[in-house]
Amino acid sequence: MLYILNVLPVLNTELEWMLIGERLNSDKSLYSEIWTNTGPLSSYFYGLVHFLLGRGQFYQEIVAFCILFVQTILFTLVVNNNKAYAERNYLPGLFYAVAVSLSFDANKLSPALLATTFLLLAINSIFRHIDNNDGSSEPVFEMGLFLGIGSLFWYPFPVFLVWALLSLIMFTPVKFNQILLLVLGFVLPAFITILFFYLTGSFDEFYAFWIQKGISLEFFKRIEVFEVLLVYGLPILLSIFGMFKVFTNSRYSNFQNRKQQIIVLSGIFALVAFFFSDNLATYQLLSLSPFLAFFMAGYFLHIKGTAFPEILFLIFLGLVLTINNFGVSPFIGKGYSHLEDMRIEKETEKSYIKGRSILITGPKNGDYFLAKSGSAYLNWNVSKFDLTNADIYESLINIDAVFQKEMPEFIIDNEQVFPKIFRRIPALSQRYERVEGTRNFRLKD
Known part of the structure; x- marks a missing residue:
């Protein structure tokens, strides 16, 4: 049932x-x-x-x-x-x-x-x-x-x-x-x-x-x-x-x-x-x-x-x-939370991302449930080498190429890797602004 x-x-x-x-x-x-x-x-x-x-x-x-x-x-x-x-x-x-x-x-x-x-x-x-x-x-x-x-x-x-x-x-x-x-x-x-x-x-x-x-x-x-x-x-x-x-x-x-x-x-x-x-x-x-x-x-x-x-x-x-x-789910207040670390929250406090294209950094991808993927960087395990190594020239080339093809409307930067990326790629930095009161970024109009 x-x-x-x-x-x-x-x-x-x-x-x-x-x-x-x-x-x-x-x-x-x-x-x-x-x-x-x-x-x-x-x-x-x-x-x-x-x-x-x-x-x-x-x-x-x-x-x-x-x-x-x-x-x-x-x-x-x-x-x-x-x-x-x-x-x-x-x-x-x-x-x-x-x-x-x-x-x-x-x-x-x-x-x-x-x-x-x-x-x-x-x-x-x-x-x-x-x-x-x-x-x-x-x-x-x-x-x-x-x-x-x-x-x-x-x-x-x-x-x-x-x-x-x-x-x-x-x-x-x-x-x-x-x-x-x-x-x-x-x-x-x-x-x-x-x-x-x-x-x-x-x-x-x-x-x-x-x-x-x-x-x-x-x-x-x-x-x-x-x-x-x-x-x-x-x-x-x-x-x-x-x-x-x-x-x-x-x-x-x-x-x-x-x-x-x-x-x-x-x-x-x-x-x-x-x-x-x-x-x-x-x-x-x-x-x-x-x-x-x-x-x-x-x-x-x-x-x-x-x-x-x-x-x-x-x-x-x-x-x-x-x-x-x-x-x-627990029954009468008792139970065990199977696969708790792999579950996502179906609701989000970030109302501004609903229905929008986004990029999430970090292993927790629950915000995608109410949004769309707006970047090639979908899986964190295969993306994190580029996104966490902005000092490596090859990684910067890859990041720039990915964003040239597709720019997400919002970046949910759980790992706080984009401030460094923006310093390394000023042209990309000019396209985004920080969402007030958060660590996330919004694509400028």
Whole structure:
């Protein structure tokens, strides 16, 4: 109900995704005129959402819900069509829906969510390869292709190439040429993307902001580990119990055991991808969902009792929903503020910026919620080198070039970097005046 009522907190990363879509639909070029470290395919997907539906939290969450629904169906089909259990059932879909609803931020239209779709397709491909008796290498190439596409959505996703290689070597009679096909399939989307940005004149920025993207764990200190454990601890524990139930069951064939072990391996690499993410928000753990769903379902499939499984499931679901709702807002004055440092305020005291084009310095970008991005300097992490190093000639050249193309109506200078920039670039200083009583600046008429 919280998602339907559109009362979920808005995260600063989510707001940036909306702004990327808005700027792409304003004929701004990705990376050269939109400085962000969001993946290229994720960025263009946000542009498509904005083109079809417009900018808004509600639209993003509706699209995310639709993708989650498709993933739930897809995961059910992957498990049943490839006979990963002893018998066909719909519990995998049910528990996949639970696994992707553990935290409110998992229902955001994140790059991790978009990339997880291609992880499911890759799992389907390797399952098909295990069952394939004609020696065809097509599923192996498909798996590499899906992993390559997913890597253009979410930066840590390439770790699953190692998962694919290990899965092929450990659980299938793989040939050397099939490994080459896997790598070729993985590289092909990246090659096409590089060629696209080279031809559009944005390769240098694409290389700097995406290919050379720095891994930062700066959120690790601010997002307490116990919150991640609170959200995922119980499902992981239940999944471990499910692993024991599944692996000690004698009904499964050797082919089914291989598939189950591949799912376990995918869960391990999902955790690796999480710690390679540029922040440790819980939505970065969405690629763990296939592992959780498969073995939580396996646990309930193999426990005995007339009503015990149903009662246990209702208790488990109640705990999950309670933790989820407490993470959104306190209940009867109690709760925990999940992802507090990443939330934005939907209202602002700066009434003068509503509907205007602005530039914000610093990691807090909440003022964009009621305004528009008016500069290429969208993401602070990739912009701060230029904006905080006005003594470096190259940075001044970049700043001047950015402002020559586009001048925001207001500069919300949280980091107080523009006084120094204005001293270094007098021509730019003459275009702006300080907003009275603030540290911010207004474009002169």
